[in-house]
Amino acid sequence: MTTDSTRSPLSPHRASYTQQFRAVGALLGAAIGDALGAPFEFKAGGLFSARFPEPVIGGVGEMIGGGGFGWAPGEFTDDTQMAMALAESLIRNDGLDLDDLWERFRAWAQSAKDVGIVTSIVLSRDSRHGAAEHGHEATNGRSASNGCVMRVAPVGIIGARLGSDSTIALAAEQARLTHFDPAAAVGAALVAELIRHIIVTGEFRGVAEAVLDRFAAEGHFDAAVVDGYRPFVAGSFDPLAPGLPGNGSVWTTVGQALWAVRTTSTFEQAMRTVIDLGGDTDTVAAVTGSIAGALHGVQRIPVRWTTYVHGYLRMPDGSQKEYRMQDLIDVARMLVGKETSRMSYVEPPVGPLKVHPDGVHAANLDGAARAPRDHAVVTLCMPEDRFLQHVNRRQIFIRDKENPANEDLLFVVRDAVEAIDAFLAEGREVVVHCHGGRSRTGLVLKAWYMSRHGASHDEAHAWLRGRWEHYETWTQSFWDFLEDEWTAHVAGKRA
Incomplete structure (x- = not known):
């Protein structure tokens, strides 16, 4: 499953088309899941299939927008906005610079439509030092929320060229910046390492369980915290079992995302299945999309979704950056060490x-x-x-x-x-x-x-x-x- 060769850095020059497509699929998939899930956020289950009993091939497809914050059709939310802030920081610094990332997160939060409770409290502090612990205390110890994992896809993508150990460390550190509970770091590291492994090998089944075994055996995290995830990654996991924490928690978000990918055979099925669970649909679909997108690759994501996905990010200098399909492709390419796509000479118009x-x-x-x-x-x-x-x-x-x-x-x-x-x-x-x-x-x-x-x-x-x-x-x-x-x-x- 996980060997020394699959844990080693992947040279950008040796990355195959398939591996590049998986990397792009992970980032586009996360953004698409976010945008598809946003209209159904914090609502009952089954509403996606009730609204769309059959795939909508014409028009703008199922990208309807709306939700509690009035998102435009295809617009991604805070989940992908934070992921893009993380991606931009990773690219600029060729790795994790917590000071730079902190400033990017704070710049984003100043004008964001939606900021999670824990994240909002943390980013209201002037200094990153002690901020996550303050947020943990201010929420009565409830900082194991899913904000740390919804944004982690870029770490899994850059991790393909940095290697497994760096992926785990980066994912955990970016989680700790805003989420003090140790379960947050474990969940983020699990998803990032899973994405990295899929990009490199194409393997999914059994990988999450093997990653948890590594976490415990190699001392990456406290064994008791790692063991807390085992019921959620098991093949027997029931995403709607009575007594589960809500899917705003990192455990249930990870569990439902893995379940949706494991029980479906296409990206489209995974999206429909996980959004129909209800609750924190944009975040759980974003995490599902990052995993399913890596597994299936960009060319197996429906084009009616890739076409319309878009969003915006406020930068530290006060400017606003827009991302559409090609921008997301280019960010993913830069994360794996490739150049951005270049347009050749535009010829004089012919047709229609x-x-x-x-x-x-x-x-x-x-x-x-x-x-x-x-x-x-x-x-x-x-x-x-x-x-x-x-x-x-x-x-x-x-x-x-x-x-x-x-x-x-x-x-x-x-x-x-x-x-x-x-x-x-x-x-x-x-x-x-x-x-x-x-x-x-x-x-x-x-x-x-x-x-x-x-x-x-x-x-x-x-x-x-x-x-x-x-x-x-x-x-x-x-x-x-x-x-x-x-x-x-x-x-x-x-x-």
């Missing part, structure tokens, strides 16, 4: 051109930006902020490179095709584009045509070649995917 009478158009990046606001836009590249005024849109993470640059083409192409069909069913014209309107645009348009008409790849190729002169087939992996995996998928759907 209607290529199918049902209302499907093709374009390049700046061509798509000319589309009327009532058109839906399906983006297959980095758009920056070009389409924020198009309410109905999808941004899909596909690399125009040969395998293994895309680990889950079937998932993302299926998501793109289903989005096109859903937008058409709503009576919208749909513009499909990538950076140059060539390779990725061709991939998705051909996949859609094959699905729509039960056509072969050869027929789809001939159709698009006759209607869109910018279509190119230079990525052999895309061609092979359509010939084999997508052809089988279409046949299975129509059987």
Whole structure:
């Protein structure tokens, strides 16, 4: 399970595409869980499925916003705001600088809509020294709350390149900054080390139990505090058992998150399952999302959620930083020691051109930006902020490179095709584009045509070649995917 090799630092130069996708999935997953759970915070269980008995493929999906603090659709809350403050500090200092992190947390708290009780008391102090203990005493010893674990995903991500021991130490120290109860440090370290291990190995089952064994055997934490987590990570854990602490506690938050990932097989199922537990839904879903996102990877997170997730963070200099999908991807990449994504030269606009009478158009990046606001836009590249005024849109993470640059083409192409069909069913014209309107645009348009008409790849190729002169087939992996995996998928759907 956990060997010396899996505990060692992972060199950024040796990080595979799969490992990078897991790291990105952990951060995006946390933010998405936070945003999805926010409307149902502190309400009864079952409300997510009652509101959305079936997946909402069109429109803005299940990103409805609202909740007690009036969040915008897709907006993440204090959980991810604190996580981003932690991430920015880790990147700037290449590790943990408690003084810097303290200032970032305090800057955030000055204008935050929502700050947890313990965290609010602690951050009201001028100095970090003794602040957590003050918060513990002011809440009558109830500082084992989940604020320390809701923000810890960046530690698990940077931990992939720092190694296991550093991950555990960093997670515990950032927890102790605001949460004095020793159980808080153990919970944060457990989740961070689990995320790190998943990013490096892809393993989940049995890992939490093994991590607790290490904590006790190697003396990282007091054995009695570690043992307090064992019922919550066990396979027999019942997330709604009578007598459990509320899921505002660190134990139940961790237990419910692990249970949701363990009892489901997709990121989407994990989100639906954990939000339906009710209570502190944004936080428990954020922790679940960080674990499930690492396990399934960014390309298996529904694009109707990655498209709309966003949020803001007040910085120490008083400025406000905005984060959207690409920003979160870049933060995760920097945490694992990679460069941020770079946009190549933006070509003169081409399109939109209607290529199918049902209302499907093709374009390049700046061509798509000319589309009327009532058109839906399906983006297959980095758009920056070009389409924020198009309410109905999808941004899909596909690399125009040969395998293994895309680990889950079937998932993302299926998501793109289903989005096109859903937008058409709503009576919208749909513009499909990538950076140059060539390779990725061709991939998705051909996949859609094959699905729509039960056509072969050869027929789809001939159709698009006759209607869109910018279509190119230079990525052999895309061609092979359509010939084999997508052809089988279409046949299975129509059987």
